[in-house]
Amino acid sequence: xxxxxxxxxxxxxxxxxxxxxxxxxxxxxxxxxxxxxxxxxxxxxxxxxxxxxxxxxxxxxxxxxxxxxxxxxxxxxxxxxxxxxxxxxxxxxxxxxxxxxxxxxxxxxxxxxxxxxxxxxxxxxxxxxxxxxxxxxxxxxxxxxxxxxxxxxxxxxxxxxxxxxxxxxxxxxxxxxxxxxxxxxxxxxxxxxxxxxxxxxxxxxxxxxxxxxxxxxxxxxxxxxxxxxxxxxxxxxxxxxxxxxxxxxxxxxxxxxxxxxxxxxxxxxxxxxxxxxxxxxxxxxxxxxxxxxxxxxxxxxxxxxxxxxxxxxxxxxxxxxxxxxxxxxxxxxxxxxxxxxxxxxxxxxxxxxxxxxxxxxxxxxxxxxxxxxxxxxxxxxxxxxxxxxxxxxxxxxxxxxxxxxxxxxxxxxxxxxxxxxxxxxxxxxxxxxxxxxxxxxxxxxxxxxxxxxxxxxxxxxxxxxxxxxxxxxxxxxxxxxxxxxxxxxxxxxxxxxxxxxxxxxxxxxxxxxxx
Amino acid sequence: xxxxxxxxxxxxxxxxxxxxxxxxxxxxxxxxxxxxxxxxxxxxxxxxxxxxxxxxxxxxxxxxxxxxxxxxxxxxxxxxxxxxxxxxxxxxxxxxxxxxxxxxxxxxxxxxxxxxxxxxxxxxxxxxxxxxxxxxxxxxxxxxxxxxxxxxxxxxxxxxxxxxxxxxxxxxxxxxxxxxxxxxxxxxxxxxxxxxxxxxxxxxxxxxxxxxxxxxxxxxxxxxxxxxxxxxxxxxxxxxxxxxxxxxxxxxxxxxxxxxxxxxxxxxxxxxxxxxxxxxxxxxxxxxxxxxxxxxxxxxxxxxxxxxxxxxxxxxxxxxxxxxxxxxxxxxxxxxxxxxxxxxxxxxxxxxxxxxxxxxxxxxxxxxxxxxxxxxxxxxxxxxxxxxxxxxxxxxxxxxxxxxxxxxxxxxxxxxxxxxx
Numbered sequence: 001x002x003x004x005x006x007x008x009x010x011x012x013x014x015x016x017x018x019x020x021x022x023x024x025x026x027x028x029x030x031x032x033x034x035x036x037x038x039x040x041x042x043x044x045x046x047x048x049x050x051x052x053x054x055x056x057x058x059x060x061x062x063x064x065x066x067x068x069x070x071x072x073x074x075x076x077x078x079x080x081x082x083x084x085x086x087x088x089x090x091x092x093x094x095x096x097x098x099x100x101x102x103x104x105x106x107x108x109x110x111x112x113x114x115x116x117x118x119x120x121x122x123x124x125x126x127x128x129x130x131x132x133x134x135x136x137x138x139x140x141x142x143x144x145x146x147x148x149x150x151x152x153x154x155x156x157x158x159x160x161x162x163x164x165x166x167x168x169x170x171x172x173x174x175x176x177x178x179x180x181x182x183x184x185x186x187x188x189x190x191x192x193x194x195x196x197x198x199x200x201x202x203x204x205x206x207x208x209x210x211x212x213x214x215x216x217x218x219x220x221x222x223x224x225x226x227x228x229x230x231x232x233x234x235x236x237x238x239x240x241x242x243x244x245x246x247x248x249x250x251x252x253x254x255x256x257x258x259x260x261x262x263x264x265x266x267x268x269x270x271x272x273x274x275x276x277x278x279x280x281x282x283x284x285x286x287x288x289x290x291x292x293x294x295x296x297x298x299x300x301x302x303x304x305x306x307x308x309x310x311x312x313x314x315x316x317x318x319x320x321x322x323x324x325x326x327x328x329x330x331x332x333x334x335x336x337x338x339x340x341x342x343x344x345x346x347x348x349x350x351x352x353x354x355x356x357x358x359x360x361x362x363x364x365x366x367x368x369x370x371x372x373x374x375x376x377x378x379x380x381x382x383x384x385x386x387x388x389x390x391x392x393x394x395x396x397x398x399x400x401x402x403x404x405x406x407x408x409x410x411x412x413x414x415x416x417x418x419x420x421x422x423x424x425x426x427x428x429x430x431x432x433x434x435x436x437x438x439x440x441x442x443x444x445x446x447x448x449x450x451x452x453x454x455x456x457x458x459x460x461x462x463x464x465x466x467x468x469x470x471x472x473x474x475x476x477x478x479x480x481x482x483x484x485x486x487x488x489x490x491x492x493x494x495x496x497x498x499x500x501x502x503x504x505x506x507x508x509x510x511x512x513x514x515x
Numbered sequence: 516x517x518x519x520x521x522x523x524x525x526x527x528x529x530x531x532x533x534x535x536x537x538x539x540x541x542x543x544x545x546x547x548x549x550x551x552x553x554x555x556x557x558x559x560x561x562x563x564x565x566x567x568x569x570x571x572x573x574x575x576x577x578x579x580x581x582x583x584x585x586x587x588x589x590x591x592x593x594x595x596x597x598x599x600x601x602x603x604x605x606x607x608x609x610x611x612x613x614x615x616x617x618x619x620x621x622x623x624x625x626x627x628x629x630x631x632x633x634x635x636x637x638x639x640x641x642x643x644x645x646x647x648x649x650x651x652x653x654x655x656x657x658x659x660x661x662x663x664x665x666x667x668x669x670x671x672x673x674x675x676x677x678x679x680x681x682x683x684x685x686x687x688x689x690x691x692x693x694x695x696x697x698x699x700x701x702x703x704x705x706x707x708x709x710x711x712x713x714x715x716x717x718x719x720x721x722x723x724x725x726x727x728x729x730x731x732x733x734x735x736x737x738x739x740x741x742x743x744x745x746x747x748x749x750x751x752x753x754x755x756x757x758x759x760x761x762x763x764x765x766x767x768x769x770x771x772x773x774x775x776x777x778x779x780x781x782x783x784x785x786x787x788x789x790x791x792x793x794x795x796x797x798x799x800x801x802x803x804x805x806x807x808x809x810x811x812x813x814x815x816x817x818x819x820x821x822x823x824x825x826x827x828x829x830x831x832x833x834x835x836x837x838x839x840x841x842x843x844x845x846x847x848x849x850x851x852x853x854x855x856x857x858x859x860x861x862x863x864x865x866x867x868x869x870x871x872x873x874x875x876x877x878x879x880x881x882x883x884x885x886x887x888x889x890x891x892x893x894x895x896x897x898x899x900x901x902x903x904x905x906x907x908x909x910x911x912x913x914x915x916x917x918x919x920x921x922x923x924x925x926x927x928x929x930x931x932x933x934x935x936x
Contacts, residue, residue, distance in 0.1 A: 035625065035641070175918055222728045229731070241733045400674050401689050411677075417647050418917060423736035424683045425666070428744035429699040432715075438703035487717060492710070500714055508721040509737050 003029045003047040004140040047136050049143040051151050062193035063147050069199050145200075151176060153192040157205065158182075161191070164209050166240045166514070167233055174418065183234055243421050243512050246407035247391040250436070253506060256471045257440020259388040264444040269384045274377050321403045321436045322388075386439045406430055431507050441503035443495045453494045460485045463498060471505040558907030559834055559871025561662070562785040563655060564778075564823075565793045566840040566866075567637070567673070570800030571629070573856050574845035575885045576809045577603050578864035579620045586848035586884050589806040597875030605813025608821035614875045615828050616838075616868035617934060621879025623892040624844050624860035629800070632843035632860060637676045639899035639926045646916060650676030651902060652791035653685040654924050658908045662788030664750035669784055671777040673795025680916035687793065693776040694758045700748055715745060755783040770818045778819040782826055785836050799842060803853035824868050837870025837905050841898070848884040862888045865898060867934065870905045878933045896928030904930035 028044035056063075144152050155176060162168035169182040182188045191208060198204035209215055220229045220238040232238040244252060254260060391404060397411050398404040406426050410417040431437050443450055449470075452463040464484035468476040476484055484501055491497020505511055573588075575581050580592035580603050592601035595613035602610055602618075609616075626632035626641070635641055638648040649657070652675055656668040666688035668675070678685035690697065702711035719738065726734045747753070758766065761779070769775035777794040784792050796816075801808045820840075827833035845863025846856035862881045868874075879891035903910040903925060910925035 172918060226730070241729075241731050243733070400677075408683075411647075413644075420683055422683055422733075423740040424686070425740050425743040425747065426683075426686070426688070428737075428740040429747070432741065432744055433699045433701060433703055433748070435698075435703065438706075490713075500710070500717070503714055504717045504721055507718050509725045509734060510721070512737065513734070 001050055001140075003045045004136045005029075047139070049140070051149065053143070053146060054148045054150050056148075060193070062197040065197040066147055066199055069197070073199070147196045150192070153195050153200070154182075154188055156200075157188060157191045157195055160202070160205055161188075161209060164206070165214055165236065166242045167236065169236075171234075172418065183236060242514055243423075244514060245419065245421060246404040246409040249407055249512070250391045250403060252511070253436055253440050254388045254390065256506065256511075257436075257502070258444065258447050259386060259436070259440055260390070262385045262387055262444075263446045264385050265446060266383060266385070268445065270381055271384050272379050272381055274379055320401050320406075321430065321434050386435070388436065388439075403430055403434070403436065437503060437506050440506055441499045443498050443502075449498065450495070453488070453498055458494060460488050460494070463488065464501070467498065467502055467505060471502065472510055558905060560837040560869070560905040560907075561659075561835040562789060563652070563791045563837045563839065563870070563902060563906070564781045564785060565651065565791070566778075566820075566838070567675075567793055567795045568799050568840065568842040569633070569673075569795060569797040570842070571632070571844045571846060571858055572799040572812075572842035572863075573801065573805060573809060574620070574859075574862070574864040574881075575848060575856075576605065576805065576846075578618050578866055579845075579881055579885050581848070581883070581885050584848070584884055586850060588850065590809070600875060600877055603809075603813070605810055606817045606820070608817045609824070612821050612824040612828070612868075615824050615833060616866065617872055617874065617876045617878065619865045619867065619878045619893050619898075619931065619934075620862075620881055621888040621891050621893055622863050622865055622895065622898065623888050624863060624895060627844060627858045627860045629843060629858075634676075635895050636841055636843050636898075639896045639928060641926075646920075646922070647677055647679030649679040649681040649685060650687075650793075651899060652676075652687055652793055653678040653681045654899075654903070655791045655906060655908065657681045657685045657914070658903075658912070658924070659790050659906065662790065664746055664752045665755070665784065665787050665789050666747070667788075667790040668793075669789055669791070670793040671780060671795065672773050673797070675793045675795075680922060681914065687791075690756070690780070693773060693780040697756060700753060700756070702748075715741070752787040755787045756780070765822075768818060769822045770815055772815055774815050775819040775822075778823045782823055782832075785827075786830075786832065801846065801855050802851070802857055803855040805846070805850070805855045827869060833869035834871055835869075837872065837902065838866075838868040839898075839902065840866040845885075848886050859886075862886065862892075871936075872905065872934045873936050876933070878931060891933070893931055894928060896926050897931050898928070899925040900928030901930040901934055904935065 030042040031045045032042060034042075143149060147153075154170075155173075158168040158170050158176075159173055162173050169184055169188040170176055170180060191205065194208060195201075195205050214236050217237065217239050219241060220232050224232070229238070233240045243249075391398075394404070397409055397413075400411075402409075405411075406424070408420040408422070410419050443453065449463055449466050452459045452466065461481065464481055465475055467484065468474060468480070487501045487504070488494050488497035491500050575586070576588050576590055580590065580601060581587040582592050590603045590605060593604050593607065593610050595602055595610040597613040597616070600613055600618070602613065624632060624635075626635050631642055634648070637650045639651075640648045642648070652668040652670070657678075659667070661667045668685065668687045669690060670687040671690045671693050674689060675687040678687075702708065706714075718741070722738050726738075729735075754760075758776070758779075766776070766779065769779045774794070774796050777796075781792040781794055798808065799812065824833065824838065827836055827838075842863070844858055844860040847859040849856070851857060862885065864881075879893055880889045881887065882889045900910040908924065910923070910928055910930070912924050913921040914924065916922055
């Protein structure tokens with residue numbers, strides 16, 4: 001399999017900071033691997049698809065259906081493109097009228113030149129120069145997606161099945177081999193063939209699974225003994241207990257806690273943070289630091305395409321939970337570089353390591369130049385109004401140590417890096433003490449629940465019901481309702497009491513585990 | 516399943532009644548543990564401090580000086596407190612502590628690429644995309660029982676290798692900036708202890724109600740991990756992380772920079788029973804201006820290393836603490852046109868101290884220019900096996916990956932006998 005890929009290496013574009021895998025000049029893979037046997041014995045290995053492609057005496061029905069469907073789609077697409085006969089006379093007239101307008105004001109030439117320059121720039125394909133197209137990999141892609149390749153469709157069906165049901169036909173989901181047979185092999189075959197016949201349509205697959213009897217199964221009864229429980233789960237007679245995966249957890253907390261948008265009015269969350277800045281000795285630190293920092297965040301440090309926005313986590317040391325968001329707009333639009341960075345030359349906001357490095361440098365240059373720097377702690381006020389984004393918009397995998405990674409998101413660079421949904425102490429520290437649960441639990445004045453707890457006629461009943469509905473997507477029973485009201489009443493204020501209740505709900509197993 | 520570190524858990528309640536339980540575990544008898552584990556020699560080390568110098572540190576300008584050679588560089592060797600052992604002038608303070616320390620000058624590496632070499636030096640295995648190999652620290656925390664409340668594996672100022680097939684429990688606890696407050700070890704801002712504790716009580720009630728009679732480990736693991744977290748949050752051992760009470764003089768002696776604070780934190784952590792501390796430092800990839808860069812590194816590393824060895828030796832802790840300084844490879848004897856040295860894996864050096872190892876000895880040597888091993892070549896895997904041996908861990912023990920593939924703890928290494936008395 002490796003032979004199809006040849007020798008690849010990682011390449012990070014200096015322009016876009018996007019990482020590519022590209023082939024090197026010498027693309028063959030030598031065997032045996034380095035260090036095993038003498039160097040002379042290493043020979044290039046020919047590419048060979050490692051799995052057998054099924055052969056059939058008579059074309060099976062699902063492939064006939066797939067071919068019919070593809071032909072139909074092709075015809076539909078052809079019909080669509082045929083209609084396009086270029087711009088109509090009306091369009092042409094309209095655009096020339098606009099040009100005449102512009103010509104009278106003298107802007108036309110400028111605009112045309114600009115437009116041309118832009119098209120030229122867009123034509124330069126930054127990827128092409130460094131990314132080499134590979135015939136071998138194209139061949140491999142065709143092998144993999146061949147409808148007669150039984151493994152691709154089965155592996156995918158198995159994964160979707162596991163996501164929805166909680167357990168794959170084949171477990172672990174990656175371990176397809178002869179001596180690890182699937183539970184209910186006929187069901188797996190049926191779904192795989194339907195999946196191929198639908199032209200690999202995920203919606204069709206999901207529909208088939210969620211309308212199945214297996215999807216409706218409940219958990220095993222609580223007093224089931226361990227071996228029986230395992231047997232029931234292995235034969236898909238009961239739904240296994242499973243935690244939400246990292247991304248769902250993150251998004252669910254953000255959604256339930258109304259953190260997609262600001263939930264506090266401006267000014268309600270003002271607090272003072274301290275930054276360490278370095279200035280030439282004797283010089284005063286500028287007072288409009290917040291402005292400089294803001295501009296630095298927008299332009300200076302943020303890499304094009306991967307704006308490291310630490311939403312809401314600024315200056316608090318909670319960076320491991322921030323929504324490290326991919327800025328799709330910045331990727332698509334030209335960057336507007338005007339302004340912003342002017343003030344930065346005068347003053348630098350640095351991390352401790354940078355400060356240390358600079359100090360060493362300064363010590364060295366001091367021997368020649370008599371320039372001394374000192375560190376100053378500068379206070380500034382920020383409106384700490386937390387906003388988090390969906391994990392779907394974040395870079396994947398998240399950086400090491402991030403909330404998502406702590407909750408089991410795999411690194412994706414190694415095949416053996418499997419998703420791990422087990423519990424760990426680090427997860428608990430993050431949930432108990434971290435920023436995201438804390439902010440999700442706090443009640444903001446722009447949230448609907450706020451009105452139920454404050455004012456002349458507070459309605460704690462409705463507030464508890466709303467909290468349950470928002471977090472556990474169900475109503476509380478009578479006991480839970482009474483208990484919830486007690487918790488609210490026991491808080492320093494009703495709002496903080498509600499924060500306590502919501503914190504517990506967000507941390508509890510019922511929220512964390514799927515029904 | 517063989518996943519998860521060996522460790523014991525106390526319920527939160529029993530932990531509370533036991534009070535400052537942490538302290539009593541520190542006195543746990545190593546021989547007793549060894550006997551329980553069926554080990555055949557009396558390993559002296561209980562914990563490891565690994566200094567990871569990323570980028571490939573020049574061996575010639577540090578542990579293996581080559582005076583009088585054209586490629587020997589700008590530094591002159593200095594005599595040390597160890598008889599007949601000379602090291603580079605950039606470590607004047609450490610030179611006075613070398614009678615506690617040893618050097619290996621004949622590590623024969625095979626990898627000249629940062630990624631591959633780092634992987635091998637940190638895990639003993641060459642990278643292979645099918646598996647995530649655990650780092651040295653994960654192996655140690657997997658094999659040895661916890662001593663005290665703190666996480667058994669802590670990485671400072673940078674990330675450690677992952678735990679891979681040894682499971683999440685053997686991942687390192689990450690301290691981004693030594694001496695700074697870790698926000699995750701206390702209730703969020705504005706939540707007082709009484710209110711936080713009340714929240715925890717309510718949470719336990721909710722979870723017990725939800726779990727009911729179920730003994731499903733997947734459900735009960737949440738509460739166990741909460742108990743572990745709370746135990747850590749309430750542990751008196753956490754004071755090791757706080758530098759408020761450290762005399763300014765001590766801090767100054769280690770060097771009040773991330774490396775010095777890291778070394779100081781490491782010594783405080785092993786006192787509290789942490790099994791493996793990794794301290795990361797970069798900037799050794801000196802393709803240009805090698806000498807001023809190494810001088811700078813010396814200025815930072817020398818006081819920290821010297822103070823660490825001196826303090827641990829004075830407290831008697833050094834015998835139980837193995838200090839090891841590693842880098843992914845050395846650097847070429849040849850000095851390039853930019854006054855730098857390039858990657859060089861075929862021979863490089865390693866610094867060791869404590870852990871019951873022999874003191875003041877040098878094992879192996881490189882040739883006249885420091886280009887190839889001259890005698891006693893030591894494989895990278897042998898280093899890993901030696902760390903295991905010092906701790907009483909069998910490096911050939913097999914553990915199962917999640918897909919049930921047996922893997923040795925160390926990729927076929929043999930401990931360096933000359934290091935051990």
